[in-house]
Amino acid sequence: MVTASIGEAGARTRPATVVILDFGAQYSQLIARRVREANVYSEILPHDAPWSEIAKREPAAIVLTGGPESTLAPDALGIDPQVLVSGVPVLGICYGMQLIARDLGGELVRSQHREFGAATLEIVGKSPLTEGAPERSRAWMSHGDTVVAPPPSFQTIARTASGVVAAMGDERRRIFGVQFHPEVAHTEIGKRVIANFLHEIARIPASWQMESFVDATVAQIRERVGAGRVICALSGGVDSAVAATLVARAIGSQLTCIFVDTGLLRANEGDAVVAAFRDVLHLNVVRVDAQKRFLAQLTGVIDPEVKRIRIGHEFIAIFEEESRKFDGVQFLVQGTLYPDVIESKTPDSKAGHKIKSHHNVGGLPATMALELVEPLRSLFKDEVREVGRVLGLPPAIVERQPFPGPGLAVRVLGEVTAQRLEVVRAADKIVTDEIEAAALDPKPWQYFAVLTPLQSVGVMGDGRTYANLVAVRAITSEDGMTADWARLPHGLLERISTRIVNEVAGVNRVAFDITSKPPATVEWE
Ligand code: XMP
Numbered sequence: 001m002v003t004a005s006i007g008e009a010g011a012r013t014r015p016a017t018v019v020i021l022d023f024g025a026q027y028s029q030l031i032a033r034r035v036r037e038a039n040v041y042s043e044i045l046p047h048d049a050p051w052s053e054i055a056k057r058e059p060a061a062i063v064l065t066g067g068p069e070s071t072l073a074p075d076a077l078g079i080d081p082q083v084l085v086s087g088v089p090v091l092g093i094c095y096g097m098q099l100i101a102r103d104l105g106g107e108l109v110r111s112q113h114r115e116f117g118a119a120t121l122e123i124v125g126k127s128p129l130t131e132g133a134p135e136r137s138r139a140w141m142s143h144g145d146t147v148v149a150p151p152p153s154f155q156t157i158a159r160t161a162s163g164v165v166a167a168m169g170d171e172r173r174r175i176f177g178v179q180f181h182p183e184v185a186h187t188e189i190g191k192r193v194i195a196n197f198l199h200e201i202a203r204i205p206a207s208w209q210m211e212s213f214v215d216a217t218v219a220q221i222r223e224r225v226g227a228g229r230v231i232c233a234l235s236g237g238v239d240s241a242v243a244a245t246l247v248a249r250a251i252g253s254q255l256t257c258i259f260v261d262t263g264l265l266r267a268n269e270g271d272a273v274v275a276a277f278r279d280v281l282h283l284n285v286v287r288v289d290a291q292k293r294f295l296a297q298l299t300g301v302i303d304p305e306v307k308r309i310r311i312g313h314e315f316i317a318i319f320e321e322e323s324r325k326f327d328g329v330q331f332l333v334q335g336t337l338y339p340d341v342i343e344s345k346t347p348d349s350k351a352g353h354k355i356k357s358h359h360n361v362g363g364l365p366a367t368m369a370l371e372l373v374e375p376l377r378s379l380f381k382d383e384v385r386e387v388g389r390v391l392g393l394p395p396a397i398v399e400r401q402p403f404p405g406p407g408l409a410v411r412v413l414g415e416v417t418a419q420r421l422e423v424v425r426a427a428d429k430i431v432t433d434e435i436e437a438a439a440l441d442p443k444p445w446q447y448f449a450v451l452t453p454l455q456s457v458g459v460m461g462d463g464r465t466y467a468n469l470v471a472v473r474a475i476t477s478e479d480g481m482t483a484d485w486a487r488l489p490h491g492l493l494e495r496i497s498t499r500i501v502n503e504v505a506g507v508n509r510v511a512f513d514i515t516s517k518p519p520a521t522v523e524w525e
Contacts, residue, residue, distance in 0.1 A: 016060040018042040023067025030183040039206035051082035061202035064096025071098040089174035089202040097177025104151035120161040127157040133189040139180035221250035232333035234259040236273035239335030263291025264407030267429040298416040304525035332370040410525040414453035424451040444486035447474035458508035467508035483517040
């Protein structure tokens with residue numbers, strides 16, 4: 001999708017691309033991200049993509065991801081056999097390595113016990129894959145089956161302390177496998193292994209830059225939209241701001257931004273968003289007050305997936321209605337990101353387990369009359385921020401913490417009512433104000449309040465109370481895909497708790513969420 005020279009002989013029409021074949025691993029998107037962090041463009045395709053689809057991308061390397069299944073199962077997921085004879089360098093990770101071992105004549109056994117978590121890696125054979133890595137290091141492993149003997153012509157590069165083959169490779173064919181996860185931060189040599197594979201083994205230069213993405217995307221939007229009219233869904237978040245600015249840069253006043261006030265926003269957010277877009281970014285903004293419509297959709301709804309899907313549909317319905325008010329609108333811009341696309345697993349992959357229907361891809365009604373323009377569909381959050389910086393957006397917008405599309409509806413557990421929204425909004429403002437006033441360094445990545453439907457007994461003054469529990473969530477993360485709970489100072493937690501109980505009617509107890517992702521998710525719904 002990006003036109004850039006890769007500094008190699010021959011005229012490529014696209015940047016050197018790494019194709020990631022996805023077996024449904026929760027970490028597939030992290031692999032794509034790590035590859036891009038090495039300044040190499042990457043795209044994820046389903047594991048069973050036919051060779052013709054893969055070849056269209058002129059892959060400079062192929063990565064096979066992990067996956068939840070066993071390669072020894074009778075109906076185990078596989079790849080087009082052309083992949084392993086194409087001559088394109090291949091790195092198999094976890095399931096990907098087992099598949100290489102299975103298909104090329106190695107020996108595998110089904111383990112009695114699964115190995116999860118940290119393991120010690122020991123390098124036992126010299127290889128360009130681990131060049132520069134220490135002899136012993138910590139790595140993150142999660143797998144059931146074990147390669148006991150690599151295929152003929154492969155050498156064992158690393159083992160774990162328990163003797164498991166942890167890395168193997170055939171240098172001549174440039175096919176490698178690692179049983180550990182190089183993409184997760186806990187694997188000490190992970191970045192080095194990925195960089196070695198990309199730059200040393202596959203010989204891909206580190207040339208993919210955000211400036212080239214911006215130029216190419218602006219040109220593509222111009223070509224696709226022509227003289228057409230476009231409406232843009234503004235949510236207030238960095239994604240829609242960057243998407244709108246990119247489109248505005250391409251087609252200027254042909255773009256009208258529609259800001260739907262769902263009533264599911266945080267304190268003062270609606271006014272601030274409209275002011276920022278009109279006054280700072282000088283975009284055409286129409287504000288639609290739709291609180292009542294969203295509340296009506298949510299009446300009596302408790303199931304989080306139903307909430308998400310209804311909100312997504314209502315959003316699209318409103319855009320459709322608004323678009324009809326303008327003559328000749330053909331296109332709708334959305335700030336959909338790569339993790340939204342992958343984590344929802346709606347498009348092409350059969351292998352993954354669906355976690356949540358992320359709002360932006362909540363399913364378009366069949367009657368949808370607008371074509372979608374999703375200029376950020378291949379980017380991760382921090383890449384979007386980088387694009388925002390390249391476009392010159394102010395820090396208040398670029399650094400804004402993520403906020404889910406369905407808004408406070410997924411932070412009010414149980415039924416969403418106007419009154420319960422008020423409670424979570426008031427508690428959230430206290431959490432936000434106090435954490436920001438504490439000027440923590442580093443600042444948590446995301447922080448908010450959740451209103452639970454749980455009621456508990458308390459005592460205030462001399463009286464008994466029976467009121468709600470509010471949970472405080474504060475996390476550290478790089479991209480929202482994995483997260484840890486932020487170690488907030490006790491004094492700060494105390495101020496937050498005291499203020500919420502004293503200032504927010506209907507709340508008599510505050511809990512602090514100390515769960516990481518995985519196993520929890522960031523949002524409670
Ligand atoms: P989860 O809860 O899936 O959240 O661990 C990961 C990150 O994504 C945000 N989030 C969303 N963002 N639409 C979005 O654009 C959504 O539907 C949505 N749901 C969650 C969440 O706030 C966190 O940063």
